[in-house]
Amino acid sequence: MMAYLLKGVSILGAAPTDLHISDGVISAEPAGQDAEVIDASGLVALPGLVDVHTHLREPGREDAETVETGSRAAALGGYTAVCAMANTSPVADTAGVVEQVWRLGREAGLVDVQPIGAVTVGLAGKQMAELGAMASSAAGVRIFSDDGFCVADPKLMRRALEYVKAFDGVIAQHAEEPRLTEGAQMHEGEVSTRLGLTGWPAVAEEAIIARDVLLAEHVGSRLHVCHVSTAGSVEVLRQAKARGVRVTAEVTPHHLLLTDELASGYDPVFKVNPPLRTRKDVEALRQALLDGVIDVVATDHAPHAVQDKECEWSYARPGMLGLETALPIVLSVFGPKWELIADRMSIAPARIAGLDSHGGDLTRAGTPANLTLVDPAARWVVDPAELASRSRNTPYAGHTLPGRIVATFLRGEATVLDGKAVK
Numbered sequence: 001m002m003a004y005l006l007k008g009v010s011i012l013g014a015a016p017t018d019l020h021i022s023d024g025v026i027s028a029e030p031a032g033q034d035a036e037v038i039d040a041s042g043l044v045a046l047p048g049l050v051d052v053h054t055h056l057r058e059p060g061r062e063d064a065e066t067v068e069t070g071s072r073a074a075a076l077g078g079y080t081a082v083c084a085m086a087n088t089s090p091v092a093d094t095a096g097v098v099e100q101v102w103r104l105g106r107e108a109g110l111v112d113v114q115p116i117g118a119v120t121v122g123l124a125g126k127q128m129a130e131l132g133a134m135a136s137s138a139a140g141v142r143i144f145s146d147d148g149f150c151v152a153d154p155k156l157m158r159r160a161l162e163y164v165k166a167f168d169g170v171i172a173q174h175a176e177e178p179r180l181t182e183g184a185q186m187h188e189g190e191v192s193t194r195l196g197l198t199g200w201p202a203v204a205e206e207a208i209i210a211r212d213v214l215l216a217e218h219v220g221s222r223l224h225v226c227h228v229s230t231a232g233s234v235e236v237l238r239q240a241k242a243r244g245v246r247v248t249a250e251v252t253p254h255h256l257l258l259t260d261e262l263a264s265g266y267d268p269v270f271k272v273n274p275p276l277r278t279r280k281d282v283e284a285l286r287q288a289l290l291d292g293v294i295d296v297v298a299t300d301h302a303p304h305a306v307q308d309k310e311c312e313w314s315y316a317r318p319g320m321l322g323l324e325t326a327l328p329i330v331l332s333v334f335g336p337k338w339e340l341i342a343d344r345m346s347i348a349p350a351r352i353a354g355l356d357s358h359g360g361d362l363t364r365a366g367t368p369a370n371l372t373l374v375d376p377a378a379r380w381v382v383d384p385a386e387l388a389s390r391s392r393n394t395p396y397a398g399h400t401l402p403g404r405i406v407a408t409f410l411r412g413e414a415t416v417l418d419g420k421a422v423k
Ligand SMILES: NC(=O)N[C@@H](CC(=O)O)C(=O)O
Pocket: 055, 087, 147, 148, 149, 174, 271, 272, 273, 274, 300, 302, 303, 317, 318, 319, 320
């Protein structure tokens, strides 16, 4: 096993120090002659990022992404763990499928791939999947989600919350009242009216979150809200948290930056669920992340093959890439608030996902060496052709972004060095 000495590194923006990595953990002692020395002056060390919402597309759409290509994109983005969403083909609704995804993650060996199990069979919203079997499988599933679809049936949602309570599981809801979003192509507002596109109203998200926090409160179980996108949702969450409801929430980098005005050019790269909202929503989401009303940044990395994305707006699949640009976008929005970034992108997501070996304290000897090194001064231009993802649907093509991932370590082994994946 390699040993490393990160010379002159700044841990979360603190004064430069030397960081020793050996035997897979942070070590108090220099490892001696054999350690590879990395000049880390000017670089910031963060606990390895953890994504609670990633679409890896395997099994079923390996033309868009595989566990391996998505893992590589994640490592290059500074991630050491990702939670793989269940909307694969076949759906990850059995112990067999989640174990397959988990095993593919182990084989790729670039990040910890933690499968999310479906709440309902085939994501059909009718019959509960075998949540217990997925939880007790080798994959040890803790998060369940029908993401892509909402668990719209309130009775089914209640039963799922009750069921996972036994093993401290969590239901991650894609909050969308389907009757209010029929035919929706973008956010319902001034821009959709001008473009003549059917809108997804903010209330379609807010109504489900309001219902679900009440259900979670009633059951005393854990709810996680995927990709929160509106100012109204933030207010519902703020009130629920003030009452002590066991609810956590995520926001994506794109909802922290981009607005519905971008639909004006009808470029489907900006088509995503939930849709890009207004400037007012963006401001409220930023404030909510600062306040902790929203707990984490999650990418909702949603790779799509060219033919599913480069077509007429109404035919294009919703979703955009996220793993390789998440940290730079967050850095561009909030600046070098390293404590905040570490909490919202590593510590809190690791806690939500139950990934105990991630999001650790890098100043403590014995902490598993899951970390990433960022060069905050480096600026780079996003070139879709250079991304490690198998897909190209980034909304940031041609953007100059701050912050480059220089190295990532998974249990003390480098997965990224000099900005390049090691395998
Ligand atoms: N976000 C998206 O627009 N698409 C996601 C599904 C989802 O997150 O709802 C996908 O799987 O492509």
